[in-house]
Amino acid sequence: MNLNHLPSLRETIDQHGLMAKKSLGQNFLLNMDTVRKIARSAGNLNGITVIEVGPGPGGLTRALLEAGAEKIIAIEHDPRCVLALQDLIAEANGNLEVIQADALTISPQDLVQGPIKIVANLPYNVGTPLLIKWLHKLSNIQSMTLMFQKEVALRIVAKTRTADYGRLSVLCQYLTTVSKVFDLPPGAFSPPPKVTSSVVHLIPKSLSAENLSLTPHIERLTHAAFGQRRKMIRSSLSSVLTQEQILENNIPVTARAEELTLDQYSRLAKTIQKLFFEL
Structure with a gap:
């Protein structure tokens, strides 16, 4: 045109x-x-x-x-x-x-x-x-x-x-x-x-429906983690996950928010989702 x-x-x-x-x-x-x-x-x-x-x-x-x-x-x-x-x-x-x-x-x-x-x-x-x-x-x-x-x-x-x-x-x-x-x-x-x-x-x-369903949990995780980005995730994520749950995903609790990869955030989101289903 x-x-x-x-x-x-x-x-x-x-x-x-x-x-x-x-x-x-x-x-x-x-x-x-x-x-x-x-x-x-x-x-x-x-x-x-x-x-x-x-x-x-x-x-x-x-x-x-x-x-x-x-x-x-x-x-x-x-x-x-x-x-x-x-x-x-x-x-x-x-x-x-x-x-x-x-x-x-x-x-x-x-x-x-x-x-x-x-x-x-x-x-x-x-x-x-x-x-x-x-x-x-x-x-x-x-x-x-x-x-x-x-x-x-x-x-x-x-x-x-x-x-x-x-x-x-x-x-x-x-x-x-x-x-x-x-x-x-x-x-x-x-x-x-x-x-x-x-x-x-x-x-x-x-993305599969299962992976899309993790989105709100990823948002919750990143809100907590980056809200206190200078702290280790054992502290910043304490409101949503225990140290044991973080370690179960092979993620060091001494890591900080900016050190976690997409895959690690999605693994943690799956843990949170599983906890919701168990309630």
Whole structure:
């Protein structure tokens, strides 16, 4: 789809008075080469419905249409942006739907029955809560290509025994295969944020129902362990497991939260689950 005849993103912003609102975490991407790179990072979009959150003036939305997305459902909280997107809706020949709503109140599966890819330059103030919400219901989601503050992206992809490794690392990597695709400097945005941003790609794993059922126990474990990350797990996990139960999983009780691997957290989660069944 060729959309080069439309007003530029800067012209759209000026026409509709779209001054970015800090309260909505808005930082607009205006360079089409950049948003096309994000769209390409999502892979083949043919036959796929794309969910976009926070389209703003529609730069990434245009790139997704150009990339051949069968349908785009854009969720936009700001009514000014919804109005600014009307020309793009008209040009999209039915391939673009814009919903004015808070994305935290909507489940992607309520919008789409078939395969879904989520592609978004997420507002900084709701990026992590949105990701966690989606991780709890991954059915139909083929992939998520999302932009965060770099510090959040580093936590998502962090390895064991690193400073960035934490609750978000374990949850994301237990449920999905993660990779950091590229960084964007503050100057790529309007207005420029104070931090570097990063695009992260997450592909849900094909986990069994048994393994998926461990997710709440893993969350409970990581909440306890990383809530006191400087302590040994014999202390930080004492509210959920005894030292004997930890040792039964061949895990030293002198280890700290960042030293435990995904496999070790899942083994401990199985122990907790077994205890629940025995009650």
